[in-house]
Amino acid sequence: MNADTIWKDIKEIRGDAPLVHNITNFVVMEVTANALLAIGASPVMSHALEDVEDMVGIASSLVLNIGTLSEPWIEAMFRAGEAARRRGLRIVFDPVGSGATRYRTETSLRILEELQPAIIRGNASEIMSLVTSQTVTKGVDSRYGSDKAMDAAFRLTDKYRCVVSVSGAVDRIVFQNEIIKIANGHEMMPRVTGLGCAATALTGAFAAVDPSPFEAAAAAMAVMGIAGEIAAEKAQGPGSFRVRFIDALHAIGENDLRTRLQAATESR
Amino acid sequence: MNADTIWKDIKEIRGDAPLVHNITNFVVMEVTANALLAIGASPVMSHALEDVEDMVGIASSLVLNIGTLSEPWIEAMFRAGEAARRRGLRIVFDPVGSGATRYRTETSLRILEELQPAIIRGNASEIMSLVTSQTVTKGVDSRYGSDKAMDAAFRLTDKYRCVVSVSGAVDRIVFQNEIIKIANGHEMMPRVTGLGCAATALTGAFAAVDPSPFEAAAAAMAVMGIAGEIAAEKAQGPGSFRVRFIDALHAIGENDLRTRLQAATESR
Amino acid sequence: MNADTIWKDIKEIRGDAPLVHNITNFVVMEVTANALLAIGASPVMSHALEDVEDMVGIASSLVLNIGTLSEPWIEAMFRAGEAARRRGLRIVFDPVGSGATRYRTETSLRILEELQPAIIRGNASEIMSLVTSQTVTKGVDSRYGSDKAMDAAFRLTDKYRCVVSVSGAVDRIVFQNEIIKIANGHEMMPRVTGLGCAATALTGAFAAVDPSPFEAAAAAMAVMGIAGEIAAEKAQGPGSFRVRFIDALHAIGENDLRTRLQAATESR
Numbered sequence: 001m002n003a004d005t006i007w008k009d010i011k012e013i014r015g016d017a018p019l020v021h022n023i024t025n026f027v028v029m030e031v032t033a034n035a036l037l038a039i040g041a042s043p044v045m046s047h048a049l050e051d052v053e054d055m056v057g058i059a060s061s062l063v064l065n066i067g068t069l070s071e072p073w074i075e076a077m078f079r080a081g082e083a084a085r086r087r088g089l090r091i092v093f094d095p096v097g098s099g100a101t102r103y104r105t106e107t108s109l110r111i112l113e114e115l116q117p118a119i120i121r122g123n124a125s126e127i128m129s130l131v132t133s134q135t136v137t138k139g140v141d142s143r144y145g146s147d148k149a150m151d152a153a154f155r156l157t158d159k160y161r162c163v164v165s166v167s168g169a170v171d172r173i174v175f176q177n178e179i180i181k182i183a184n185g186h187e188m189m190p191r192v193t194g195l196g197c198a199a200t201a202l203t204g205a206f207a208a209v210d211p212s213p214f215e216a217a218a219a220a221m222a223v224m225g226i227a228g229e230i231a232a233e234k235a236q237g238p239g240s241f242r243v244r245f246i247d248a249l250h251a252i253g254e255n256d257l258r259t260r261l262q263a264a265t266e267s268r
Numbered sequence: 269m270n271a272d273t274i275w276k277d278i279k280e281i282r283g284d285a286p287l288v289h290n291i292t293n294f295v296v297m298e299v300t301a302n303a304l305l306a307i308g309a310s311p312v313m314s315h316a317l318e319d320v321e322d323m324v325g326i327a328s329s330l331v332l333n334i335g336t337l338s339e340p341w342i343e344a345m346f347r348a349g350e351a352a353r354r355r356g357l358r359i360v361f362d363p364v365g366s367g368a369t370r371y372r373t374e375t376s377l378r379i380l381e382e383l384q385p386a387i388i389r390g391n392a393s394e395i396m397s398l399v400t401s402q403t404v405t406k407g408v409d410s411r412y413g414s415d416k417a418m419d420a421a422f423r424l425t426d427k428y429r430c431v432v433s434v435s436g437a438v439d440r441i442v443f444q445n446e447i448i449k450i451a452n453g454h455e456m457m458p459r460v461t462g463l464g465c466a467a468t469a470l471t472g473a474f475a476a477v478d479p480s481p482f483e484a485a486a487a488a489m490a491v492m493g494i495a496g497e498i499a500a501e502k503a504q505g506p507g508s509f510r511v512r513f514i515d516a517l518h519a520i521g522e523n524d525l526r527t528r529l530q531a532a533t534e535s536r
Numbered sequence: 537m538n539a540d541t542i543w544k545d546i547k548e549i550r551g552d553a554p555l556v557h558n559i560t561n562f563v564v565m566e567v568t569a570n571a572l573l574a575i576g577a578s579p580v581m582s583h584a585l586e587d588v589e590d591m592v593g594i595a596s597s598l599v600l601n602i603g604t605l606s607e608p609w610i611e612a613m614f615r616a617g618e619a620a621r622r623r624g625l626r627i628v629f630d631p632v633g634s635g636a637t638r639y640r641t642e643t644s645l646r647i648l649e650e651l652q653p654a655i656i657r658g659n660a661s662e663i664m665s666l667v668t669s670q671t672v673t674k675g676v677d678s679r680y681g682s683d684k685a686m687d688a689a690f691r692l693t694d695k696y697r698c699v700v701s702v703s704g705a706v707d708r709i710v711f712q713n714e715i716i717k718i719a720n721g722h723e724m725m726p727r728v729t730g731l732g733c734a735a736t737a738l739t740g741a742f743a744a745v746d747p748s749p750f751e752a753a754a755a756a757m758a759v760m761g762i763a764g765e766i767a768a769e770k771a772q773g774p775g776s777f778r779v780r781f782i783d784a785l786h787a788i789g790e791n792d793l794r795t796r797l798q799a800a801t802e803s804r
Contacts, residue, residue, distance in 0.1 A: 031566065239778070
């Protein structure tokens with residue numbers, strides 16, 4: 001992954017406006033939709049059993065996020081997920097708060113087993129919770145840097161043959177034996193609700209256009225981080241940061257990618 | 269409709285703060301409520317079967333929006349809608365995503381048949397989907413300009429005796445044999461989630477104070493468009509556009525209407 | 537309560553990031569979460585019966601808000617509330633729209649009787665509705681200043697041994713025989729949706745760290761009001777006010793409290 005491949009993806013998103021079907025949590029729906037619109041994708045939210053199969057039928061990717069999960073929503077996630085699998089559509093999964101409660105952890109594991117998402121995207125605590133029964137999280141915020149989750153990420157990529165995208169001060173995206181490290185971003189980002197979930201949604205947009213889910217996941221985190229850096233330059237706090245972040249996603253150009261991208265690839 | 273009549277409506281909204289009862293989608297609730305507050309109305313959101321009749325009982329208009337529909341919410345829409353009809357309260361209906369899935373199209377048609385909204389407000393794809401079985405939409409974004417929906421709009425106004433308000437680069441509001449065309453607005457507006465839904469909610473506010481639902485529907489679209497133009501002057505992207513749009517709705521004055529309104533009336 | 541005690545609370549919130557578990561309404565979830573993050577707390581939203589007990593088990597306080605209530609959410613509020621009582625966790629309750637519909641009033645009274653919140657926080661109309669069967673509200677906006685609700689507030693503190701925090705141009709926080717009056721704030725605040733609900737959520741954050749629920753409730757209102765004043769200095773309307781309000785919560789410092797706090801204590 002480099003600035004050229006990311007730029008190619010962005011141009012494709014802006015040209016095609018891929019429809020990203022989100023079954024996500026109530027807190028972040030607006031910022032998620034605005035982030036997708038800002039990068040050029042077409043967001044849709046739909047969670048009714050009666051609606052999700054048709055919507056998956058016209059979507060380019062499916063994003064599942066359990067941030068405010070409940071039984072009817074989980075049922076809809078499985079129905080949508082099964083429809084996505086039948087169509088060969090990529091599923092991006094965000095295990096929000098996994099590890100904080102048994103319900104979240106167990107639902108996450110069921111989704112991994114039964115729907116086999118192409119990409120899991122979470123913070124270190126959430127990713128670690130998927131391979132251990134230890135409590136590693138507090139609510140929905142991570143206690144650890146992404147480096148601490150590398151053992152868990154490799155176990156997940158081995159077991160589920162999926163990409164594992166771990167956010168943090170340095171984002172680490174894992175697939176098979178490789179790690180892409182992205183050092184872009186800004187410390188204000190965890191102070192704004194929903195930016196992790198927006199990262200997951202953008203991952204859905206990139207996964208709709210990039211042939212490689214590994215590169216798609218890394219490109220999404222790079223774009224998030226670079227937009228965060230641009231936003232931070234003029235922000236005076238998390239309120240104005242959020243506004244400028246959306247502006248930056250919309251304005252991001254080839255030159256921003258070339259001058260700012262801090263990516264490196266490592267082997268296991 | 270002209271600047272005077274719109275200004276009269278705005279003064280009445282600001283003076284009376286009509287209570288607009290919204291049963292709407294999760295994505296746009298906040299921006300909808302903020303748009304209603306900014307223009308001077310009093311928004312309320314209520315969707316429980318146990319709650320909606322009492323709330324309709326004190327409301328000045330009812331807005332129904334199926335953007336994240338599900339069975340319990342549809343049931344509540346019908347209960348609220350029937351209570352609104354008994355009270356003679358105007359219903360404004362937004363068929364979000366109609367045409368994208370059968371569930372949305374069928375629910376929209378049931379609402380038209382059984383609740384007879386005073387005003388239908390949607391984009392061209394959504395309006396067209398109400399009179400054809402062809403797929404004309406992708407998710408919740410329109411594929412067409414409002415001119416393409418004029419046949420459908422006239423069929424709907426003939427059949428349901430309602431106003432049909434079609435948004436686009438030029439908004440077209442149809443009733444009986446007339447079209448009001450509003451050329452205000454800005455290309456950034458579809459890049460911000462919920463502005464279409466906010467237009468529907470503002471239509472509810474204007475429908476609460478203007479004797480003519482036709483003029484109310486047109487006034488709401490004119491105010492949306494003019495606030496959008498004002499917002500665009502200082503916005504640096506869709507994030508700051510959204511902020512300035514709310515500021516502009518709050519500040520909009522008689523002079524803005526007089527100098528900016530681009531409205532024309534045509535016959536069928 | 538004075539600037540010192542408020543500042544001590546803020547430092548503790550910023551140091552410990554207490555987890556505030558919110559079961560709240562759809563309209564305000566994002567601004568609530570962002571307000572909690574801005575002051576330094578860690579917000580979580582969870583409403584599933586299967587999830588709330590575990591989440592309460594790791595939370596530092598519980599906030600219940602009935603703004604978009606429905607049967608499953610009420611059931612979850614009681615399950616979470618009972619778990620909070622077993623743990624000795626403080627419950628902060630916001631009776632949004634109580635008085636507007638029977639369902640809201642009756643649910644509020646059940647919550648008072650069965651869950652015994654440490655703090656009730658509402659506007660004057662809502663607080664008055666809890667002790668009278670007269671209609672005193674229109675939707676979710678108050679018709680009265682906080683002074684009009686003092687009789688009701690004293691009856692509630694006597695009956696339920698709880699703090700009663702009444703927002704208005706002057707906020708009045710009541711406990712036993714005392715009233716703390718906070719004269720900070722700005723007239724723009726009721727023009728932004730969710731700032732009342734954000735006040736309730738911040739009350740939850742302060743109640744997680746301050747030994748006295750009375751001082752916690754007052755500190756939260758003081759911080760809201762002072763952040764509102766700071767925000768108003770540069771805001772151009774309710775859109776930019778909301779952005780700057782979040783910035784101000786994040787930046788608020790000891791000196792802001794010392795120079796701006798307008799608090800006074802009175803006896804019944």
